Each structure stands twice: as C-alpha cells, then as structure tokens.
Amino acid sequence: xxxxxxxxxIVILWAGAALAQSYPDYSSTTVNDFAKxxxxxxxxxxxxxxxxxxxxxxxxxxxxxxxxxxxxxGATSPSVSLERFATGLFNHWGVGDATRNDGVMLLxxxxxxxxxxxxxxxxxxxxxxxxARVIDNHMIDAFAERKWAQGLQxxxxxxxxxxxxxxxxxxxxxxxxxxxxxxxxxxxxxxxFSLREKIxxxxxxxxxxxxxxxxxxxxxxxxxxxxxxxxxxxxxxxxNCAFREERAFDIPRKSSNNNSSSNFxxxxxxxxxxxxxx
Numbered sequence: 001x002x003x004x005x006x007x008x009x010i011v012i013l014w015a016g017a018a019l020a021q022s023y024p025d026y027s028s029t030t031v032n033d034f035a036k037x038x039x040x041x042x043x044x045x046x047x048x049x050x051x052x053x054x055x056x057x058x059x060x061x062x063x064x065x066x067x068x069x070x071x072x073x074g075a076t077s078p079s080v081s082l083e084r085f086a087t088g089l090f091n092h093w094g095v096g097d098a099t100r101n102d103g104v105m106l107l108x109x110x111x112x113x114x115x116x117x118x119x120x121x122x123x124x125x126x127x128x129x130x131x132a133r134v135i136d137n138h139m140i141d142a143f144a145e146r147k148w149a150q151g152l153q154x155x156x157x158x159x160x161x162x163x164x165x166x167x168x169x170x171x172x173x174x175x176x177x178x179x180x181x182x183x184x185x186x187x188x189x190x191x192x193f194s195l196r197e198k199i200x201x202x203x204x205x206x207x208x209x210x211x212x213x214x215x216x217x218x219x220x221x222x223x224x225x226x227x228x229x230x231x232x233x234x235x236x237x238x239x240n241c242a243f244r245e246e247r248a249f250d251i252p253r254k255s256s257n258n259n260s261s262s263n264f265x266x267x268x269x270x271x272x273x274x275x276x277x278x
Contacts, residue, residue, distance in 0.1 A: 035065035037148035061104040103267040132272035138248025206238040213240040
C-alpha cells in the first residue's frame with residue numbers, strides 16, 4: 001500500500017513537472033492565434049506584414065495570442081511570471097536568426113489580461129523602455145476594450161517602426177518617442193514600415209525653402225540574401241521645392257535556415273523587453 005502511494009506521488013510530480021515545462025507548438029512563424037481573436041483577414045494582414053519585414057530586413061517577428069499561460073504552465077505552477085513564460089516560449093521556438101539573435105515576439109494573453117514584447121538577446125536593455133512605450137501608448141487601451149485586432153496591429157506597426165527598423169539601421173533607442181506620440185496621436189496609421197520617419201520628416205522644415213512639406217520613403221536597392229547583406233536608402237524630399245536628402249542603411253543577411261518560410265532560425269532571448277496589464 002505504501003509503495004503504491006509512493007509510485008502515485010512520483011507520477012503526479014512527474015506529470016506536474018512535464019506540464020509546467022510545456023509550450024504550444026507553432027504552426028506559423030508569423031501569426032499563431034491560439035486564442036482565436038483574429039478574423040482570417042486580420043490574421044492574413046498581420047502575416048503578410050511580418051513576411052515582408054523578414055524579406056526586407058531578415059528579422060523574424062512573430063505575433064502570438066493565448067487564452068492563458070496556465071494552460072501550459074499547469075495549475076501546479078500558477079505563479080510563473082509572464083516574463084519567464086515569454087522568454088521560455090521565445091527560446092523554445094527559437095525566434096530570430098541564431099547568429100544575430102534579433103527576433104521579436106509580441107505575446108497576448110487574453111484571459112490573464114497581459115501583453116509582452118519579448119526581444120532577442122541582441123537588443124540591449126535600452127530598448128526595453130521603447131517596448132514599454134509601445135505597449136502603454138498603442139495596445140493597452142485597445143485590449144482593455146477587447147479590440148484585439150486593433151491593439152495587435154497597432155503594436156506590430158509601432159514595434160517595427162520604433163524598435164526593429166532603428167535597430168537594423170544601427171540607430172540607438174529613441175528617448176523622445178513619447179513626444180512624437182503626443183504630436184502625431186491623431187495621425188497614426190496602422191500599416192506601413194516608414195511611419196516614424198514620415199512623422200519626423202513632416203515635423204522638420206525644409207532646409208531649402210523653409211516649408212513643412214517634407215515626405216519620407218524607405219527604398220530597397222538590393223535585397224538581402226542568405227549569403228550577403230542588402231542595401232537601402234531613406235529618402236526625404238520636399239513637395240514645395242527640389243530638395244532631396246538620402247541616407248543609406250544596411251539590411252542584414254537572411255536566416256540561413258533551409259526552410260526559412262516555415263521554421264524559425266534558432267534565435268534566443270535573454271529576457272529583454274517589456275510587459276503590460278490591461
């Protein structure tokens with residue numbers, strides 16, 4: 001009798017440990033809507049955007065929705081933090097290039113009312129405050145009203161604009177992003193990779209004619225491949241005169257994964273990023 005109880009106790013402990021360490025399997029490297037909060041059209045729009053980001057920059061960014069982390073950490077481990085769970089999931093999947101570690105995960109837990117932007121190990125801690133601003137200014141309010149698609153799309157746009165693109169261009173984190181957010185709050189759009197540069201350009205006066213008529217586009221001159229980096233240009237022009245300004249940037253090489261369209265590149269996270277509750 002005592003032996004039977006002991007065996008049962010060991011089995012329960014083993015099962016609890018296995019459950020506590022489990023994570024969902026991904027079916028896509030772009031959007032995994034396990035919580036089923038997105039329509040087919042909304043999911044496809046996000047997926048296309050993230051595929052283009054990977055094509056243009058080599059950066060793997062993925063959006064994940066879950067009902068609750070407890071479904072994977074188990075009822076025996078309800079105290080597992082969002083940060084620990086997100087880092088574990090990120091590393092279990094291997095998000096991002098294995099050499100550059102520049103992947104990004106946007107994780108939403110609908111029942112837990114939590115959201116996190118998990119950053120790859122290459123992003124220094126200075127980027128954490130930028131991630132926090134993205135969550136606070138572009139996602140929390142939408143999620144509080146259960147506008148899941150709106151919050152995910154806005155969060156994806158802003159993460160790309162204020163974290164991924166500046167990072168791949170070798171820029172330092174911006175400490176004045178909240179100023180641009182206040183000034184441009186009524187003019188933010190949900191799509192496009194060049195929003196931050198466009199707003200910045202429009203706020204500047206043309207150095208040639210002095211008018212606020214500047215516009216910005218991001219052009220790719222040579223796409224990155226698995227063997228060589230690509231090249232691109234930020235182009236600022238004035239619609240009032242002939243002013244034109246160009247600034248070149250490098251595009252990192254694509255992941256060397258042989259099936260890059262369906263598998264992550266083996267990247268890892270050191271726990272950087274930011275979290276929020278709604």
